[in-house]
Amino acid sequence: MLRPLFSAVQKGRGIVESVLAIVHRLGFDNFMYGASASPHLNHESRSYVFTTLPLDWVRRYDEQAYIEVTTRITRALDSALPLVWDYTAERGQSPRTDEFLEDSLSHGVGSGVVCGLHGRGDAKVIFALSSATPRIEDTRRREIVGKLGDIRLLGTYFHEIFMRAVVEEGVSPQSLGAPLSVREKQCLGLAAQGQTSQDIAEKLGISERTIQFHFDSIRSKLGAANRQEAVAKAITLGILGR
Numbered sequence: 001m002l003r004p005l006f007s008a009v010q011k012g013r014g015i016v017e018s019v020l021a022i023v024h025r026l027g028f029d030n031f032m033y034g035a036s037a038s039p040h041l042n043h044e045s046r047s048y049v050f051t052t053l054p055l056d057w058v059r060r061y062d063e064q065a066y067i068e069v070t071t072r073i074t075r076a077l078d079s080a081l082p083l084v085w086d087y088t089a090e091r092g093q094s095p096r097t098d099e100f101l102e103d104s105l106s107h108g109v110g111s112g113v114v115c116g117l118h119g120r121g122d123a124k125v126i127f128a129l130s131s132a133t134p135r136i137e138d139t140r141r142r143e144i145v146g147k148l149g150d151i152r153l154l155g156t157y158f159h160e161i162f163m164r165a166v167v168e169e170g171v172s173p174q175s176l177g178a179p180l181s182v183r184e185k186q187c188l189g190l191a192a193q194g195q196t197s198q199d200i201a202e203k204l205g206i207s208e209r210t211i212q213f214h215f216d217s218i219r220s221k222l223g224a225a226n227r228q229e230a231v232a233k234a235i236t237l238g239i240l241g242r
Contacts, residue, residue, distance in 0.1 A: 037123035086111035
């Protein structure tokens with residue numbers, strides 16, 4: 001199953017086509033990998049993302065701070081078991097969740113599987129396979145369960161490739177230079193006032209773990225080694241007032 005990916009890596013070719021071939025063979029449409037990892041021992045964690053999903057959905061997810069809405073990431077990180085989900089079962093948790101699910105579905109993400117991994121250096125990793133289908137019927141669910149071993153094998157191997165070729169080589173996240181979202185500016189502004197992650201979480205009404213995700217993204221976009229450097233760069237760039 002992984003032979004196309006092995007071949008692409010060995011020959012130094014792009015891997016998107018190979019990843020999609022495997023994903024389609026497993027019965028899904030797209031693949032997403034996200035890691036919160038430290039590129040160097042003296043650096044705080046940054047966000048690294050690889051996805052075959054449309055870039056307009058990636059940007060919208062970031063702009064709308066949907067990381068605060070979906071519980072799938074935290075559920076996957078808190079359990080060793082893969083999470084099989086669909087639009088139909090996830091609806092009804094809150095109006096904001098339903099808004100996210102509708103938006104997600106309109107961009108071709110209606111169901112899928114999410115798995116969490118814990119990598120070297122306390123890296124926190126998730127990978128997901130998704131489909132435009134909004135409902136997973138019993139027959140399809142049994143089919144997915146029967147392929148969970150192959151799905152986890154794909155995610156584990158991809159993680160090894162990505163960590164060695166990108167994170168450990170010091171390659172900058174693709175988000176470097178991207179504009180901060182409104183929420184990220186709020187978090188950074190509060191940090192500039194001396195507030196801790198716990199303070200910021202309480203003020204914004206979100207979890208401390210989600211605040212950490214926001215700061216991982218902020219450091220990635222600004223190319224900052226830590227929170228203090230991120231604040232300094234934001235002031236220099238005029239993102240925050242002096």
